[in-house]
Amino acid sequence: MYELNEDEAELIEIIRNLRRAFPNGYREQLWLAQEAFDRLTDLP
Numbered sequence: 001m002y003e004l005n006e007d008e009a010e011l012i013e014i015i016r017n018l019r020r021a022f023p024n025g026y027r028e029q030l031w032l033a034q035e036a037f038d039r040l041t042d043l044p
Contacts, residue, residue: 011036
């Protein structure tokens with residue numbers, strides 16, 4: 001098992017919700033996933 005921080009857990013939840021959001025809300029979930037990914041990979 002891995003220990004996840006809050007941002008990592010949020011990204012995983014958003015990705016899991018992508019299929020459930022199709023077709024209504026899919027684009028919003030995809031945008032949220034991209035934003036969460038960008039936050040995690042933002043290097044100083």
